[in-house]
Ligand code: SF4
């Protein structure tokens with residue numbers, strides 16, 4: 861039970877990081893030195909106690925944050 865960020869859709873705005881009540885979203889750097897954002901599936905609860913994914917509510921891109929398979 862976790863959400864994930866579709867890297868190709870992400871605008872790297874950082875808005876999702878602030879709203880996550882579990883501190884599950886991190887700003888990371890790939891091998892090229894580029895920033896990307898990722899959700900730690902071990903920490904993400906899909907915000908089941910907050911009425912649904914807060915990160916997805918905040919994200920400006922509709923299909924950027926989706927359920928992880
Ligand atoms: S669904 Fe909730 S717990 Fe999971 S990453 Fe988004 S804000 Fe954090």
Ligand code: SF4
Nearest residue numbers: 870871873874876919
């Ligand atoms: S809010 Fe959406 S677009 Fe912005 S960094 Fe998070 S996942 Fe990417």
